[in-house]
Amino acid sequence: MVDLDYCVVGAGFAGLTAALRLKQAGHSVTLLEARDRIGGRTFTVNRDDGTWIDRGGAWIGPGQDRIDALMEEFGIPSYKQYVDGDAMMFIDGKTYRYHGTIPMSMSPFAVANLGVVFLELTRMCKSIPPEAPWTAPKAHKWDQVTWAKWLDGNTLSTPARQLLESAVSGLYTSAASELSLLFCLYQMAAAGGPSFVLGVKDAAEDARPVGGMGAIHRAVAAELGDVVQLSQPVRSIAQDAEGVTVRSEDRVVRARRAIVTVPIAIASHILYEPMLPVDRSFLHQRMPSGAVFKIAMVFDEPFWRADGLSGQSFAPGSAANLTIDSCTDTGSPGILTAITEGLEARELCKLSDADRRKAVLAAVAERFGDKALSPLDYIEHNWTVERYSGGGMIAHTPPGVLTEYGPALRRPCGRIHWAGTESSALMYGFIDGAVRSGERAAAEVVEHEAMATS
Numbered sequence: 001m002v003d004l005d006y007c008v009v010g011a012g013f014a015g016l017t018a019a020l021r022l023k024q025a026g027h028s029v030t031l032l033e034a035r036d037r038i039g040g041r042t043f044t045v046n047r048d049d050g051t052w053i054d055r056g057g058a059w060i061g062p063g064q065d066r067i068d069a070l071m072e073e074f075g076i077p078s079y080k081q082y083v084d085g086d087a088m089m090f091i092d093g094k095t096y097r098y099h100g101t102i103p104m105s106m107s108p109f110a111v112a113n114l115g116v117v118f119l120e121l122t123r124m125c126k127s128i129p130p131e132a133p134w135t136a137p138k139a140h141k142w143d144q145v146t147w148a149k150w151l152d153g154n155t156l157s158t159p160a161r162q163l164l165e166s167a168v169s170g171l172y173t174s175a176a177s178e179l180s181l182l183f184c185l186y187q188m189a190a191a192g193g194p195s196f197v198l199g200v201k202d203a204a205e206d207a208r209p210v211g212g213m214g215a216i217h218r219a220v221a222a223e224l225g226d227v228v229q230l231s232q233p234v235r236s237i238a239q240d241a242e243g244v245t246v247r248s249e250d251r252v253v254r255a256r257r258a259i260v261t262v263p264i265a266i267a268s269h270i271l272y273e274p275m276l277p278v279d280r281s282f283l284h285q286r287m288p289s290g291a292v293f294k295i296a297m298v299f300d301e302p303f304w305r306a307d308g309l310s311g312q313s314f315a316p317g318s319a320a321n322l323t324i325d326s327c328t329d330t331g332s333p334g335i336l337t338a339i340t341e342g343l344e345a346r347e348l349c350k351l352s353d354a355d356r357r358k359a360v361l362a363a364v365a366e367r368f369g370d371k372a373l374s375p376l377d378y379i380e381h382n383w384t385v386e387r388y389s390g391g392g393m394i395a396h397t398p399p400g401v402l403t404e405y406g407p408a409l410r411r412p413c414g415r416i417h418w419a420g421t422e423s424s425a426l427m428y429g430f431i432d433g434a435v436r437s438g439e440r441a442a443a444e445v446v447e448h449e450a451m452a453t454s
Ligand SMILES: Cc1cc2nc3c(=O)[nH]c(=O)nc-3n(C[C@H](O)[C@H](O)[C@H](O)COP(=O)(O)OP(=O)(O)OC[C@H]3O[C@@H](n4cnc5c(N)ncnc54)[C@H](O)[C@@H]3O)c2cc1C
Pocket: 009, 010, 011, 012, 013, 014, 015, 032, 033, 034, 035, 038, 039, 040, 041, 042, 055, 056, 057, 058, 059, 060, 205, 232, 233, 234, 235, 261, 262, 263, 266, 269, 270, 292, 293, 294, 383, 388, 389, 391, 392, 393, 394, 419, 420, 421, 422, 429, 430, 431, 432, 434
């Protein structure tokens, strides 16, 4: 006997979208979420002054048409990222203040090296089919090499090397020596090429929803109503000939099929009965996430704007790798975000809260002056230690994994189907990828159920 058509596990964007599409299509569905909030790796906190802070995923951009469509469906407008003024980069012991994507005042040798590498990455990405990167003509060769090793052979200029190493491995919040080259190329290809992922002007994520990601969560949750069950960490999923039995903290749900959207880095925390097929089971052991802090600092006004600065800065090796203007659509108060990733984030984890705050503020003040030392509010989120995220921002594959286990990423295991941004062929790792995966999985369970009963 089954009580429901479908059970969705995890209420990030993938799970919320899957449940929404199933409910809208007239199916009975329950969504079990471990945390006492929805949103997963997106988490918006509303402030008394009417502004909001996105403590996790925040930006959207061109080509991300599924998150766009969801926002349009619920009438949520977006606004453009503030980019007027100069950006700053601190690399190889030098300071650059510039406009555009890279400082053209770097040595011509470094700029030329960056240009050549960029063209080569673009060319390599074109040979990768995002639906099945493991079938690319050079997939096996590229999956045996790390991002660090590939840079060894393709960068001759030290600043170019530092920039590329930090920019790419920072995204995956891990060391360049941990990342498969094929994975990096695939993630870039899944977003249309390296321009989007490396933040090249007019191609990168450059907008935010008014009200933050929480504005979307709230609207979707209102439509889902009591479909969403919070504080229900799923412990086990058993499947038999008729359906699945999903056991959470204090619920037992019987449904025809389950869609699991938990981050792949922690998908093995659920006990599957019978055990999953070996490729899926091993995939769960082989897709780690990394370390990342996102810290919002609130000031009376965005004082950096008056100083002719955009708020964007990049300083690999520092306690604040990146900064970005994160003001709301009104531009007041001033909100500056620092993001620290990978190795530097792991170092920050070892400090006391007070020492970490001091280190981050000192790093930010070096760039923006002493005003940065006294924010009205300092809101730190350490995704590295989030039990139900398994780290942040997204999972990657180390060498050898994508070619050996990639085909298991989306393949259903009996009555268990998989969603989550890491299962998306397009926009892997982005919020848009999560939405796409939820919509794909919702269609997939219905199709499989129809096939099984016909
Ligand atoms: C700091 C940071 C910044 C980012 N910035 C951006 C950005 O600007 N733009 C962008 O596009 N992307 C960004 N991302 C990535 C983006 O947030 C993710 O790609 C996206 O939110 C993933 O959605 P998801 O639904 O696949 O997974 P998740 O959001 O992780 O959702 C999975 C859900 O499963 C739940 N769960 C886990 N275990 C269980 C269990 N056992 N039982 C029940 N529920 C469980 C979790 O609590 C969670 O709610 C960022 C991520 C981070 C961490």
